[in-house]
Amino acid sequence: MKQQNVLELRELCVQVDGKELLHNINLTIPSGEVHAIFGLNGSGKTSLMMAIMGYAKYEVTNGQILFEGKDITDMDITERSRLGISIAQQRPPTISGVKLRDVINYTSTHNSRKLSDIDRIIKDAHMENLIDRDINRGLSGGEIKRSELLQLLVLQPKFSMLDEPDSGVDVESLGLVGELINKLFSSNSIRPAKRKAGIIITHSGNMLNHINIDKAHVMLNGRIGCTGNPHIILERISKCGYEECIRCMQEGA
């Protein structure tokens, strides 16, 4: 059987407030693969995820987003979410008056998930104490990350985008976060070697120690500069910095 791509970006240009942030992005995530995105602050990593999710502020001015071969460029966030696309945001909004439990209840009802399963997920994420708090209100950096992951674990998306799930997480909790992410990508299919696809944005090699990353991409000034083995790329970056990547990209161009 022909291997299908879960996500495909073709010549994608995205602008925010009239300014183009992403230029001609081509990116393919085959099914079962998890890719990493590295890149300097402000290079456009978050914008890329927000555009894939369908946030209105991130306006696609050119190109296409395909999900499982279907053009979703004109779909709204709800439609994309219901197709199985999901995001754990770097900086999700605080929502006063709405409890994390309200969202969890909504998704678990819609996905007809067993209450006992949900309780176990909450417990596994060490979120029992935070579930009745307003969404992200007064949560610490690390707690916000776990809150985001928890919501995705209940949603069980086909495709997860994780925007810096490890940043601000203390050393002892990194293992927990890694475990939760692996659970998120694990598939219940009869072939255990197969897993779900996704993208992770990270600045550190920590994630590589916990999660099998198939490929990495380097984002530079709104473009994908290079693609390759995540360990090798990260080693290069930590040795020579992103300057080297920029030089390399300019030479390539």
Place this chain on the structure above:
Amino acid sequence: MNTCYNNQLEKNDIETLADVGIIMEEDKKSGSFIMRDYEQLFVHSQIEGLEILPIADALDKYDWLRKKYYCKAVPHDKLEKLSQINDDIKPQGFFIHVHKGTKVRFPFNAAIYMSKENIHQNVHNVVILDDDTELHLITGCATQHSINSGTHLAISEQYIGKNSKLTSTMIHSWGSNVKVIPRSGTIVDEGGSFENNYICLRTAKDINSNPQTWLNGSGSSAKYLTIILCSEGSKINTGGDVYLNGQNTTAELAHRAVCTGGQINQTGLLIGNALCKAHVDCAGMLIDAGQDGYIESIPGLKALHPEAQMSHEASLGKIAPEQVEYLQSRGMDETEAISLLIRGFLGADVAGLGPELDARIAEIAELAGHGEE
């Protein structure tokens, strides 16, 4: 007066009452008062120690009522300007007296509604809680869905004894051309507490409400939550003055308004006359409010004692798109997301009000989704 009012109520009566939190199951409440148009249909208590009478009968029966209580928390002179007040008319309304030591577990339901056009209701209610008592009073006031015009003038007086607690939940739902003038006064004795929830689901043409509370006893407290869902063509004035006269008194006022047209003035004045702690918080949300819709929030503080600790806040805004989108990314559609946000904003979880409040929030959410496009 009939003890089996279910016979007298028709399907649309029961629906009207359900909208404003009035239930028919006798075993889930401590008693009922039902007044339709000018007729007091039903007055009944199921609990010993919870006395309920039509106010006119109570005034005939108890001399002390007129001497000590009647018109003391809402002085008549304040009402004279209101044309409906007339001493010759035999007053209508209820008298509730919770006798010393009685803690009433189930809520008491009072319903006052209009089933015909151009009814002019003139109601005077008195609630007395003796020392060491508790009562939850649910008052539902409405016009039947097809009724548009009328007047509803209601005086409510509450006297809360030492270490007693009154929770008063008032739910209103009006025809678009009705004029509503509620006047309320509450006096709270030592250690007593007053919790007042006012929810207006469907606004009338004109509502002017300014409840007064006197926290006279030391350690007494008041808590107000006012929720107004204001639609086009309505003019709403909601306020509330709390006088913190006793030592160690506390008051919390929260006003929430969602405006889909219409004009809202939120006020709320705290007057600190003693060592006390008080906070007033006004918040409003404009949704597709059109040309004339507005919310004006003026929370007020007046400290007359050096140890009065008082604060206020006010905020007006719209629904934040990034919050809607966040919830959408969890699978909700736009209307569901906005409904949840409005519910969160209102902080409303008022028992017995589920379906009708849900229905109103859904209507507003539809408008909001529509308005953003």
